[in-house]
Amino acid sequence: MNDIVKVCQVIASDEMQSKIKAVLPKNVPVDRFTRVTLTALQNNPDVLEGDRMSLYNACIVAAQRGLLPDGKQGALVIFNTKQGDQWIKKIQFLPMVEGIIAEMSKAGVQAYATSVYANDEIEVWNDDDGQHVKHKPRVFGDRGERVGAFAAGKTADGRTYVEAMNIEELERIKSRSRSKDKTGKVFGPWATDAERMEQKTALHRLRKRIPILIEQGWDDAEDTDTEMQPAAHAPEATVTPIRRPSALQAAVAMTAPAEPAPTDDAEEVL
Numbered sequence: 001m002n003d004i005v006k007v008c009q010v011i012a013s014d015e016m017q018s019k020i021k022a023v024l025p026k027n028v029p030v031d032r033f034t035r036v037t038l039t040a041l042q043n044n045p046d047v048l049e050g051d052r053m054s055l056y057n058a059c060i061v062a063a064q065r066g067l068l069p070d071g072k073q074g075a076l077v078i079f080n081t082k083q084g085d086q087w088i089k090k091i092q093f094l095p096m097v098e099g100i101i102a103e104m105s106k107a108g109v110q111a112y113a114t115s116v117y118a119n120d121e122i123e124v125w126n127d128d129d130g131q132h133v134k135h136k137p138r139v140f141g142d143r144g145e146r147v148g149a150f151a152a153g154k155t156a157d158g159r160t161y162v163e164a165m166n167i168e169e170l171e172r173i174k175s176r177s178r179s180k181d182k183t184g185k186v187f188g189p190w191a192t193d194a195e196r197m198e199q200k201t202a203l204h205r206l207r208k209r210i211p212i213l214i215e216q217g218w219d220d221a222e223d224t225d226t227e228m229q230p231a232a233h234a235p236e237a238t239v240t241p242i243r244r245p246s247a248l249q250a251a252v253a254m255t256a257p258a259e260p261a262p263t264d265d266a267e268e269v270l
Contacts, residue, residue, distance in 0.1 A: 007048060008041065011034060011038060011059060012034060012038070020059070024064075024066065037069055047077070047078050050079075054090035065093075066106070072098050073096060074099040077094050104203075104210075107212050111152065112151070113149065113150065113200070113206075115149045116150060116164075117137065117138065117145065118145050121138075122134065123135075129158070131161055131162040133150060146167060148170065149164075149201070150202055151199065153206055163203075173201050174186060
């Protein structure tokens with residue numbers, strides 16, 4: 001039995017399904033979550049190189065957050081983590097822009113994030129009702145260079161919050177990423193999908209300022225790109241442990257089941 005079959009069998013097992021169902025929000029069917037997770041693993045078998053317990057815990061964390069590891073709401077990503085004198089490959093669930101927006105929506109905050117280009121029209125102002133933004137992207141013609149990103153959220157009481165970041169601020173965030181090779185060159189999502197990472201950064205900043213999200217502990221959430229190192233290029237440095245929102249601690253603490261012995265119908269899991 002190959003590794004992908006073993007892992008899929010564990011995730012589809014009664015024990016793991018029970019753990020997933022226990023933390024998964026009722027609006028997300030456990031069958032759908034499992035199907036998406038298995039598909040994600042088959043499409044990205046590299047994560048099987050990581051520590052299996054961390055992989056199962058990452059699946060539990062995704063379920064607790066009510067997000068799918070589908071590459072849109074979030075993803076299972078392999079990282080090197082320094083433990084003692086050794087680098088251990090571990091798996092983390094990383095929420096993406098759509099996932100963060102979905103979480104904020106569940107808390108009653110309607111949010112979005114977008115990039116701003118030099119030829120767009122944009123105004124950001126404050127008044128007694130909060131902060132406001134008016135953005136008119138240039139749909140036709142040259143938008144010019146990307147000059148920043150912003151995230152905006154409106155709470156149930158009608159108050160608006162805006163986090164606008166210019167490109168210089170975003171570049172400073174990018175420079176602090178641990179996703180660098182030995183020459184100091186940034187790789188990973190900051191290199192391949194910088195625009196979405198900039199939007200995600202603005203969203204992170206925004207949710208740290210909204211009272212209802214602070215009450216629920218989401219202001220403690222960190223962007224793991226600044227905390228851990230993607231496994232492809234591990235630097236010689238100690239990695240700081242991930243700080244998670246308090247709401248996730250119980251899920252992370254759950255013990256995932258051990259891999260079962262091979263069975264004749266294991267292939268059916270796929």
